Amino acid sequence: MRHLPLAIAIAALLAACQPATQTPAASATAPSHASSASPAFAFEEAGVADLQGKMTAGTLTSRALTQAYLDRIAAIDKAGPALNSVIELNPDALKEADALDAERKAGKTRGPLHGIPLLLKDNIDATPMANSAGSLALAEHHPKADAFLVAKLRDAGAVILGKTNLSEWANFRSTRATSGWSGRGGQTKNPYALDRNPCGSSSGTGTAISANLAAVGIGTETDGSIICPAAVAGLVGIKPTVGLVSRSGIIPISVSQDTAGPMARSVADAAALLTAIAAPDANDPDASERKDATPIDYAAHLKPDALKGARIGVVRKLMGYQPDTDAAMERAIAAMKAAGATVVDAEIPTLGQWDADEFEVLLYEFKDGLNAYLAGSGAPQKSLAELIAFNAQHAAQEMPFFAQEIFEQANAKGPLTDAAYIAARDKTRRLAGPDGIDAALKKQNLDALVAPAMSPAWPTDPVNGDHFLGAGYGAAAVARYPSITVPMGEVHGLPVGVVFMGTAWSEPRLIELGYAFEQAGKARKPPKFLPTLSPDNPGAAR
Template sequence: MKIFAPLIALTLTAPVLAQEAAGLPPLPGTSAAQQAAEQQLARIATLDDAGPELNAVIVVNPAAPAQARAAEAAGLPLGGMTVLVKDNIETRDMPTTAGSLLLADNATGRDAPLVARIRAAGGVILGKTNLSEWANFRGDDSTSGWSGVGGLTRNPHATDRNACGSSSGSGAAIAAGFAWGAIGTETNGSITCPASINGIVGFKPTVGFVSRTHVVPIAATQDTAGPMTIDTYRAAMLMNAMTGSDPLDPVTAEADARKVDFTEGMLDAGLAGVRIGVMREQIGNRADVAALFEQALTDMERAGAVLVDIEFNPDRAMFRDSFAVLLYEFREGIDAYLQALPRNRASDALLPRSLQELVEGNEAAGEAELRWFGQQLFEQALEATDTAAYETARENAVRIAGEETIDRLLADFDVEFLVAPTRGPAWVSDLVVGDNFNSSIGFGSPAAIAGYPHLTVPMGQVEGLPVGLSIIGAKWEDHAVLKAGSAYERIRMAELPVPTFRPWTPER
């Protein structure tokens, strides 16, 4: 159950609905952006808080329609388009909970720099989205999309199935039509998996393009925010708004120099003559997913792409060392984040100020937090204090994932991109047993660990359940990856599923 009820339950008047149904311009006295925001708030009230109760949105901004009207009138680049923000990213007008009851009162009154940039570009923050609590870095046997604050996010394509995590709410919300765009965060698969499983576009940028200041951290080496949208062009528009150097986040030092107009060339990008590496070992063990992937490859080849088969499995020491990095950096990062929270209100004294206090707070919360899975990762992170071991693990993980995997494959096979299925279809959500990932499908981890760009674009359906295509490129080649995704969108022949907002049935 949500502890933040939406701040508004808005019902559109019959005339406004009639205008929309007829495809007519906005009613006199309204703007297109204002009317869109009103319709989206109504849709959230109808489908998220009632009806199928998707639990994708934790809290909404009742001032969004007025803000959209003002941004549109100002002629700003995003023109009043609405954006939902994952609830581990700070916004000045809403709490930032990371899904945890322990941060339910964490109202910092400040915008993360990435949010401030979106607002400055004319984007309107429509609300905050649900997520896997603590971005799915708390305990074993968790169920993606569940948080103590927001409950379990449901997949709009099949409400008994998982929305994946940790940016589950952002993925489900865009699939459900709740906003123009959304922001997710990823450490390893947390943008690309929910985007794939919800049938939308998700883009994990090069680590260093987007500031992480005032974003609840997992690991500084791998963390980044990124756009989740219905198409690659919108993702590129959000990248234009979000990216840039931030003096408080040294990893972004090159961002201003590397930044381009990410929308340039998107609408006429092609694949003719583009050499693409096909990751044959990462297609997985499902014949239906393999068939979708083969159709995508056929589409790309028909468009002139040169496909190069690659048989490769990365050194698994990468995964071991990356996990060690996550544990160490989480302890350091979360302590620093909690200790720096504002102390302006009397209630701020009740907020936890360290990872140790989080562990104790979860124990005190009992079943409200720990009923379905524990906090083993928190407890392991408390013990991850060996700096020398951490530094060795970090060097190994980043080198193996980047230099010895992605860089090597791009160079040795003379290809511009690597492609694979992103994930399999959504599994049935089970709070008792936890997630049921098919780990044989996908090649996203090297891009996550090395901090390289990874785009997922819908490539079809299995029994009405979406499946995405991953396109991975070299560090800082984000624009090229987005253009490749846009080119694929235009030549894709597969039928894409439409959300049903009901449980899955075999009679589709």
Template sequence: MPLPELSISDWQDAMAREKWTSADLVEGFLAQIAALDSAGPCLRSVIEINPDAMQIAEALDQERQAGAVRGPLHGIPVIIKDSIDTADRMLTTAGSLALVGNHASQDATCVRRLREAGAVILAKSNMSEWGYMRSTRPCSGWSSRGGQTRNPHVLDRSPLGSSSGSAAATAANLCVASVGAEVDGSIVRPASANGIVGMKPTVGLISRYGIIGVAEPQDTAGPMARCVEDIATMMNALVGADPKDPTTSRCNARPMVNYRKMLRPDALAGARLGVARECFSGHEGTKGVIETAIRALRDLGADIVDPVQASELPFFGPMELELFQYGVRANINRYLSTHPGAQVRDFDELIEFNNRHAADVMPYFGQEFFELAREKGHWDDERCLHIQSELRRLARDDGIDKALEKHRLDAIIAPTEGSPAFAIDTVVGDHILPFGCSTPPAVAGYPHISVPAGFVNDLPVGLSFFGAADEDAKLIGYAFAFEQAVQARRAPRFLATKS
């Protein structure tokens, strides 16, 4: 019998009443992975199962029986993106065959915090290889190690973004929650496309130590779940200072936040929200869903300012892509220098490995982006520093900050993605419309949450809330109030296709 879709707090209540155990949950989710991911609709959202998950769950059950419960995540199975280190028998490969054999000697800090909170690391999720940054025409959710992740709502549609496996696995109820990572859209876009909630926090709230990133000013991990309540619970566990990631020093300069305290159905009453019309595409289905969402926000007491100009930055514009070319080389070299178990020692060796194994690594698209990155200078070159400065100016001073101040806004809203999920196309690559709102908050390093808003022909559409730095808790409150009123999420039906 499939496990029900329950929230973290509901599972905790069930375990406290001895109706379920953590071992039961692990057994049930492993059965669902076998039935839905490895067989059946064959989602390919999970790249590797933790062989020690059951043993960990049983030990946590014993702790509970002895009266020691670590917190809200005690015994809860969580899936981690394959770019995040786990010091166990699972690999960290960023979806690449070149990193097969790479066992991390230490947990990423976010993984350590989850374990300390009592979570069971159930599996690693598939992803867009190297965070979508290997080719100039990649296919979301495809990796040489894991194959093509599929959207559980409509199987021939894209799961979108590099945290595609985390999103698809969470949507399909293969775990209670998951952790993704983002440089621009890689949490929120797959959340929207797979019909779940995704939180890209303010950069510096969650440590990046032990994570294979793309461009440091924008990189962050973040939680993905089926409801906003679970996002708040995960944030409570994940957020905190880490001397191994200096950006997290901001956590020492602010009071500790209990994100669950923001879960109020009336949180939108009196909130002043700006509508970023430049993020809307011409897709009538997505526009219709978001217009309905805006009416719902008004009904919940929000003051809507329409339109506002949040940013003029295009998704993956030339300057941002150039930053990624500098960043991906620097990040991969830094990671490989501390992971001697990998088959390659640096970025140049990675490119050569891919060339030697082209039939397996590059059957659909190449490594043009890597080749461009190899020609770039160092991360601290004058050109790279100029790009970073210009992007931050456009996203902050002349973008989000300007809009918030000019219109006296609490947050900005927009469709997360320009259209519902497009068809998977490994030959041509992704058909992403140059719309959606992931870029301004990603470049600024500001918080962004996507929450299910509705459907277009069985394909989910997400509504985004984004705003100023460290306003994560406020955004979680707005998303929760909207979610509770609209109840737009529904479980996937694994439809074969949708014309």
């Protein structure tokens, strides 16, 4: 769930190397003769509303659509460019599609997601598949029940197509890691240039949805793990307010900051997905913080003129690390102004002051939350200490390039009653939230803050780890507030996004602003699966 800035000195992102083990479900449909080029696909860039319209008209069935995505996965994820983004397929996917087709034929539809195939990150419980966090230690861990949000997706009529690879343990095992690698799933590639990194930790979801392997997908984030992989894959990603979407049945890092959220090719698709999964869960300790639990149709906030009269603050201290990204951001600012927004420079007064304390909070909460999940879910390993021992025993497969020092640091922490933990938790929330984002919004009466979401994707490097330059999402993550990234253009053929951040529970307004920005520029371009970028002709293959 996590991708932290370098200021914390732990870009805990996992090493890029060849897969140690492939599960049968992940590799069963991989024809060896497929070409490296992407074959023609009938549903290229098709949105949820388009697909739903075809099914309503009777020109498409959920079974046919599900089969088309399964074939697409076989052709370009397991063969062809071999994106390696899907770690396991749902053996019941076609059966689920058939049942939903039968419901439609009988006159019953459940809503915009009825019959729509989607992918889930492999740290979310979804029967009958394994939930492993990418670790070989949990490769045979099959939860007995769906996570709360998966149950909501099934209630909404979604077809669970499969699980996506991730940075193992959601980027919380080593300080020397490379995004998109897991011991169980191997290295996921960036679909725009295959030798570049997909970011993390929702690496597989980002690559898969960008490559049209499903209609939409679910990622998770603690600090950047939705926003970063969405941005470098040319996607929309929504990181909700903590508590809006249930965390029950998700392998945790931090009860303070974890959340699941949508990753999609458009704001409209992300809004449809958020509508389905935003629901109060009595077993989630943060659900009660939402004062009004009335269901929200986020699609009602797709307003193309929402930037007109809006006040937007640019956090320039979150720029300056990559000149081409800055240039793209200046063009995005100009587009917002042209759409009627007032755009001013803004400052988060506490920026950077919470970094060390955030890491301390995550270490404490990881041990506590993971031990509780393992003990309660029937996992083969019952504690963080047992996982550390497993990794040491299987070091050749699990630690080929980097160790598990974050695991070890977390395991040394005490209980959540420790005074040091409580002080760090309260300090980070205050500095990033009321004293940070809220103070910046209030000072200039702003609707949202914006910054570049992320630099362009870097080359995958298993020896040195991630080449992380900078990002704009951290304050919202630590404050537990929402953020949304929307494509704003390309840098030498690699996507970059702009992130909108607001106060708690401001998802409707951020969706309005993000949608208006998307409609003004329509910057997303589908990937071409280039082997690499050429310095003589950026954006073209060598």
